[in-house]
Amino acid sequence: MADKKKLVGEDYSTPELRAKVTGRSKYAEDFRAEGMLFARLVLSPYSHARIRSIDTSAALAMPGVKAILTADDVPGPRDQVNDNGTVIKANPRSEKALTNEPLYQGEPVLAVAAVDELTAAEAIEKIKIKWEALPFSVDPVASMLPGAMNPRVEGNVWSRPAGGGGRGQAAAAPLPEPINVKWTEEEAKEYREGRLPMNKGTDPEWVLGDIEAGFKKASLILDETFICPNTSHQCLESRTSMAYWENGKLHIHLSTQSTVQTVMSVVRWLDIKPEDVVLVSEYCGGGYGSKGTGSVTDIIPALLSKKTGAPVMMRVSREEEHAIGRARPAMHGRMKVGFAKDGRITAVDMFTVVEGGPYGPGGDGNTASRFASLLFQPETMRWRGITSITNTPPRGAQSQPGGMQGIVLMEPIVAKAARKLGIDQVEIRKINAPSGKAKFGPANPNGSRAYSTSCFLKEALDKGAETFKWEERKARSGQRQGSKVRGSGVAVSAYNAGSVGFDGLFVIKPDGKMYIQTGVGNLGTESWSDCQRVAAEMMGVPWEKVEIAWGDTSKNLPWSCVSGGSQTTHATTRAAHASASDAIKKLQEIAAKDLGGKPEDYEVSDERVHRKGGGGGMTLAKAAQRAIELGGVYDGHELPKDINVFTKRSATALAGQGLMGVARDTYKHDGNS
16 A cells, blocks of 8 residues: 555545435335235333233224234244354244244234335234233332343343363353342341341352452452443434245345344344345444344334235334334443552452343343453452343343443543542553553463454553643642533543455456445444555556445345444454455456566556556456456456355456455454453
């Protein structure tokens, strides 16, 4: 890549900017198809109940009502095998699109398809459902009080057995099981007095070093209980979806953060092949983690369409989005932290109770512990946790899941310790800051620990203090000015963003343009476009000659990462670089074949492949024509063996159109980003 960047780091107008500001961008709700029906949902009025019977006869007799879908029509979960050969066991307790035992108020139990929404709504009024109300609990800790009701018939807490395949095996991890956990009267009394009982956890705990010895070294020990609230995602675009079947293929329009990865969710939910799914999601009106790979309710229109033989649109209302739209889980935590006189953290004893919702445990508690370990580098640490079951809308990832809560639990204690020990707030964080390839979390069975790729937190704190004029502001902090008191504080934060191993794909055609394919989603961050500028920069192609295909799997997209968890920029930039490196190598070989010399005698810049230091060369347009004539690896008829099968299908469809750049990211990645 040239030293002087023309694209990377420069402002530009994104390819879909005009469509967005002029209203021409089409979201799932904007699509229409001939003969389209409309679906409406029936939601549970109970927090926990069982359906005893459903009478749909009067509704089905109404003019304009075409089909009714119940939980009995929805395929059950099936085992899957991922690209690494690991078996992902089907969890019979996982969330389904419709259910006969709703576990939260607002959970869908039935769907009606009719000629319009009004007819569907009127049909719903004629459906008779007999319910059996069951015990419920919406508080992650209240269900552990003696005598409290359980949110599931089987129990109130998820138990996650450790295990899975042995070394070198690709086997499934054991499925989580609901169990019954109740506090003793003594523990309940402690909770009522404002302290979270630090009893035995049900999640696999971890320990680093001798925690009791760490507390003995401490000059100050703080013991605090915290609550991080749940927060609903409230995406501006609800989970609307539309689907129809054509020539044996499912065509589905939905709202998702990740285009290609959501195909695999649809495949799993419907038990069909990836090549039989055409998924369209060019725009996503907000996801924030809740639409990482779509929503299980997306398949309801697909099932109704198969039943009726017509396209079906299911527009999700704001009320329905409140229910099925997910939320960040609440986290109750107790932190016992020991500090030496100089502010060094000698021990952390961390206990969390995570609000797990009704369907399976998340990882926020464990993730919180690992980021507390990374950012504050305690000499010794123990984490124990419980993931409670709650009769609430399902809980899921929301921006920096787990990491945010870990910081919220630790930061107030560090600030309090600084005040008690008389240490500056910036300095106490520098004393405990990670640096370089900082280790964090527990040791694995081999005795080694995870570590960061790099870390410059101390330097960042110094730069921040200088830029913020910390000493000056600190002197004014807490002073009253009229009715206001302003304070200044410090906090540190981090999150992982290190996906690797995905594919890049593009074609330079004889018209001289660069046609880039990307399978990541367009959820408003513009990384789907930004990251591809790296490939264009490397190829020396001006941005006005670049066209990007995205958001529609019929356009032959490559295997790309989930657009969530801060992964996209890291993973997609690496994949773009890999595909451009592949194309440059091919251009050098073509130039050497036609113009003489060795491939390494040539370089690529300014829409040409030419001799280094000046001399003979050819335009990329001409090289693209030569690639077609040469065939084989040059135009995509022969593909790398290590790219994903999803990319192979797409690249095969694009073969013969020009010079193809296609490669898997196999670059080194030492540590956790």
